[in-house]
Amino acid sequence: MERRARALQLGGLAVAMAIPRLLATSCEEVWFTLAEIQGAEVTCGERIGFLQSPQGGFLTENEARAQVSLEVPGCEACWPWEKFREPGLSSRSAKRGIAIESFRLTKAALIGLASIVSWGCTWDYKVAGDPGPGLEDWEAAGIEFIPMIWGSDTIPLAAASGLPNRSLALLGFNEPNFPSQSKLEPWEAASFWPSLEQLASDHGITEIISPSMNYHPDKDPVQWLEEFFAICDPMGCKVDGIAMHVFACYGAGLKAHLDRYRKFGKPLWVTEIACSDPYTPERLSAEGQMAYMKEAVPLLEQDPDVKMYAWFSYFKDQWAHPIVDGLNGDAGLVNPDGTLSPLGALYDTFAHTNLT
Structure with missing residues (x-):
């Protein structure tokens, strides 16, 4: 397993030794x-x-x-390690990012996020641009845009329009084990994978991340990946990290998800994370999200197997379907005018092991 810091094994949770201070x-x-x-x-x-x-x-x-x-x-x-950074320390975590839809992102919002996140994704292979921020606005904010090939239909579009050159990585298909998302069987995803490799090569992208998996009761995400690698490994597929979505609401639940994906021996990219669990409605509110964030972010920062993580920035009125009893997670980080929500302000305060 690739590691960037010597690690302890904490009941399956790898905890980095390279911590700023106890x-x-x-x-x-x-x-x-x-x-x-x-x-x-x-x-x-x-x-x-x-x-x-x-x-x-x-x-x-x-x-x-x-x-x-x-x-x-x-x-x-x-918890034995520092959760919050020293007052006045303004450097960002290289791991910390945001997942946000393009049409909800403004130039002002990008500026507001500039001191908080190092990267972001919008589920698209390109920056949407006018009237929203263009790639030059991302670059001016110092935030790395990470493109995604959302589904198999995205491949010809990206081939025709191109990807941002020399991006840090290319994200694979979105939740292929969900009928409402990219909906791909493991063998189908494996058959399309050489096209992703070609796209990455053509645009100077050196890392390709696995399809982004989320829990589904009818198709276990780890089982899906096992079947995918059983086909893809003999083909010599290039997969440099494992992408996962976690919508647990307590740190112990997040830890359990991370532990399941360690078996693949690759760096973990948690490309969507927020509280969105119908069984824990007490944490769907902004206050509940803050309580969860105080558990989740320190855990992600201390874990050397986690290379990147992105908070799923959705306010309670932005979800397509209610989670429970008409309620949704109030997990938004930034307003269109660039001001941070209380949750966004909290996201800015955590200690980090890996700086930019």
């Missing part, structure tokens, strides 16, 4: 807090102690604290 611990303040895990009452301290034992996996203290902070309600203060 927090002044506050775990002791919740050490005796009672919580329930696996049907039993346990204190934060007892769970940390168990995970350090041979029966619990023989984790180091910091590994155990990190795992407990994710899995045990009430023990969040035990």
Whole structure:
């Protein structure tokens, strides 16, 4: 597996050693807090102690604290690394991005995002341009536009119109295991893959990322990828990373998704992330999204297997269908006039392991 930092294995979660600094611990303040895990009452301290034992996996203290902070309600203060950056530090995370539809993006919004994100995607192979921002506006903001070949029908369009030259990467098909998205069987995607390789080569793009997978009850995304690679690997397909979409609402759920995709041994691109789960409506609001973001972003930043991640910037009135009881996630980061939402302002505050 490609790695950019020496890593610890935290119950399946790789945690980077190259962390700016450890927090002044506050775990002791919740050490005796009672919580329930696996049907039993346990204190934060007892769970940390168990995970350090041979029966619990023989984790180091910091590994155990990190795992407990994710899995045990009430023990969040035990996360051992800095979550927020030093005041006044203005450099951006090279990992941090935004997923946003072209028609919702304005020049002012790009300027507003310039200090926060290093890259973005719009589910398109090109920058839409007038009346929205053009490629020159992305470049002026210092934000890398990452093109996507959304579906098989996109291939001839991109071949005719071209891609931005020397982009950082080319994203593969969007959610092919969904009938409402690119809807491709693994063998179909594999048969089209040489065309993506040719497009990338023609435009000086050196990395090609897998189809972007999302959970679907009728077609498991990991199984889909297994079938895809079973066909594509013998063909010598170039796939430099695994793209995934995660709409869990708690850090432990995000961790579980990341762990499933590690089996492919490639850098992970979390190209859509926000809370959008009908079983956790308490986190669909802007306040709930903020609570989730405080768990998710530090986890993504500390994980050396995660190369890129992009927050799915949708306000509650922008979703096509309600998630539950007429509600949708209020996950937007930036307004058309360039002002940040409270969630966008929070996105700007997190510590990072990898700077631009």
